[in-house]
Amino acid sequence: MDFTYCEFPSTVSIDTFKAYFNLTDVKLPKVGGKSLDNSQNPSEVQEGQANQAKSLRHLVLDAIVENWSELPLYQQLRRREDRNYLLSHLDTQLPLQLLSTYIREDFFWQRCYGQRWRSAPLQARGRERPWINIYMERHVQEFIENMQTSDYEQEGNVQVALDICAAYINQLDISFLQPAPPTTDANDHIPLDYLLSNLPDLRQLRLSFSTKTAGCNYQMGCNQLTARDIIHLAKGLSQCHELRKFSLHNTKLMPYQLRFLAHSLDKGCHHLSEMSLLHCAVGDAGIRCFLETCSRESFNTLTILDLTNNKITEEGAYILSRTLKHVPLQRLVLRLNPIQSDGAAAIFNTLQVMPIKELDLGTCGITETITKLFMMLVCQHTTLLDIDLSNNSVGEEFGKHLMKIISCNKVIEKLDLRNTGLSLEMRKKFQEFLVKNVERKKYEALKQKQRDKFKAMMQL
Numbered sequence: 001m002d003f004t005y006c007e008f009p010s011t012v013s014i015d016t017f018k019a020y021f022n023l024t025d026v027k028l029p030k031v032g033g034k035s036l037d038n039s040q041n042p043s044e045v046q047e048g049q050a051n052q053a054k055s056l057r058h059l060v061l062d063a064i065v066e067n068w069s070e071l072p073l074y075q076q077l078r079r080r081e082d083r084n085y086l087l088s089h090l091d092t093q094l095p096l097q098l099l100s101t102y103i104r105e106d107f108f109w110q111r112c113y114g115q116r117w118r119s120a121p122l123q124a125r126g127r128e129r130p131w132i133n134i135y136m137e138r139h140v141q142e143f144i145e146n147m148q149t150s151d152y153e154q155e156g157n158v159q160v161a162l163d164i165c166a167a168y169i170n171q172l173d174i175s176f177l178q179p180a181p182p183t184t185d186a187n188d189h190i191p192l193d194y195l196l197s198n199l200p201d202l203r204q205l206r207l208s209f210s211t212k213t214a215g216c217n218y219q220m221g222c223n224q225l226t227a228r229d230i231i232h233l234a235k236g237l238s239q240c241h242e243l244r245k246f247s248l249h250n251t252k253l254m255p256y257q258l259r260f261l262a263h264s265l266d267k268g269c270h271h272l273s274e275m276s277l278l279h280c281a282v283g284d285a286g287i288r289c290f291l292e293t294c295s296r297e298s299f300n301t302l303t304i305l306d307l308t309n310n311k312i313t314e315e316g317a318y319i320l321s322r323t324l325k326h327v328p329l330q331r332l333v334l335r336l337n338p339i340q341s342d343g344a345a346a347i348f349n350t351l352q353v354m355p356i357k358e359l360d361l362g363t364c365g366i367t368e369t370i371t372k373l374f375m376m377l378v379c380q381h382t383t384l385l386d387i388d389l390s391n392n393s394v395g396e397e398f399g400k401h402l403m404k405i406i407s408c409n410k411v412i413e414k415l416d417l418r419n420t421g422l423s424l425e426m427r428k429k430f431q432e433f434l435v436k437n438v439e440r441k442k443y444e445a446l447k448q449k450q451r452d453k454f455k456a457m458m459q460l
Contacts (some may be wrong), residue, residue: 069098074103100132141173204246275302304329368397
């Protein structure tokens, strides 16, 4: 049996192949120029391959591979072995439109991804994430990030890219955008309205208008979001009707820009469940403008809100707390915002009527004056699983009061109190109690599963 030509199914791992075939009877294929069989002598393998004539079938397949751009035969190959041979030898540098039209196999697109982005780690992939989607998303990401403002042609290169890739784009992560040339009066970036409006299946968008390298086009203010940028972004987001997760990071946002952003997300993204504005210097004025644009029914599907490092003070926290009562949040992150104890008190009061599970108030300038309200929260809240108060000066007395009432809470599983003035011994005691909570929940879940199984058996 000669398996030199990778005729074994591409979906079978090489470990499984070795388990069922004797290595002394078959030849294993080469991957990346290296033989998968280390037991064979390289000189003997090369000599054997040089003296071995290819069969007529393989000569025909080689001819198909060499002329595939003129005659793309794939579905016409009936044998699975012939298709595997074609997928293993076909040039991945052929035009993308030609490849995507005829080939959908995961094995081939994983090979294309690995050859094009050798130094990049492979993206995490679930069963519902075909490799062709992952490849196209990375291709569009590079297309947008590397495009100069002078090269943008809506009816030209942009339309060509959309025609090929739009149907496969579910997630998009834009880490930076090229700045405009210094000769222009404005610092506008490429408009994103047409791109976003023509991605009908876009569900996750992570975006930054920052610039990673200075380059010849760098000038003061090129990292800022201009008035033209926000108008185009808002117009594009208003057409992303399937968007579930939106993140804008490392981009300074002015209050008037947040009005445009809130309006577009509220009116266009009806299924939005996660929103993150990270390191955007929103401030209290920005929070006010964003929330004033929203109505009572706005963002009724939002479950995660992340406002890390946005210069929000106690005033912004109070404004935020009044609106959060109508939002079904399960995770709230206000890390690195100087809301101090007054702002935390407003948040704690609001949490009493919310189904929140995770709360992150790390490095928020909270002091021991919040002790009483926090104890009430721990005693009364029935859904809060994870609390982060790290890097706040709550002090040893806070820990002593918490030690007295922590046993009243049977729900909480994680409590981060690092760098809060509590001793290591006290934090260990809290951890031991939280472990008991987790074990108790596992035991109760197991018992409930057994009861459900018994009820199902009785109904039969």
